[in-house]
Amino acid sequence: MSPDTALLPLCVALAILGLLATVVFWRSRRAARGRILQGAALTLTPVALYLTGLLRMVWDAVVALVGWAGRLAFSPGVWVGFALLAVAVVLWVVGGLLVRRSHLRSGTAAAEGRDRAPAVGRGAAPAAAQAGGRRPAQGRGAQGGGAQGKQGQGQQEDPEMAEIEALLKSRGIE
Secondary structure (H helix, E strand, O other): OOOHHHHHHHHHHHHHHHHHHHHHHHOOOOOOOOHHHHHHHHHHHHHHHHHOOOHHHHHHHHHHHHHHHHHHHHHHHHHHHHHHHHHHHHHHHHHHHHHHHHHHEEEEHHHHHHHHHHHHOOOHHHHHHHOOOOOOOHHEEEEEEEHHOOOOOOOOOOOOHHHHHHHHHOOOOO
């Protein structure tokens, strides 16, 4: 069956139905003028698609898609291809997660280095010495809880907290 024998009558039927619906809306005055014009535009669309050849292209695409789907259901080779495609997608996503994780780790290390270097330059060690004779913490041990450090369990204090405490004590605030 040729696509033209099915498409031309279909386009004419759709155009006639659209024209009838547009006339009914126009006579009942239920729709706004803009909606009536939009109905007329939709009425002309199937015929315009047929005359430009775009409807034939869509028809061919649908026929090709249906043929591909028919081959898909009965071909083990196609299913193996889908399985490989799924594995490739999973590998791509996991690789992206690993890259993001490594960037976060390297960004955190760089941020810790930036935070630590200016604190020493501002005189955090003397401030810590004034605050209680303790040296500012170095490395990951500095991230201990503030409540545990105040309880005297021997954990080192955060250099920024030591500096803040020193400033408060220098102003007479405890």
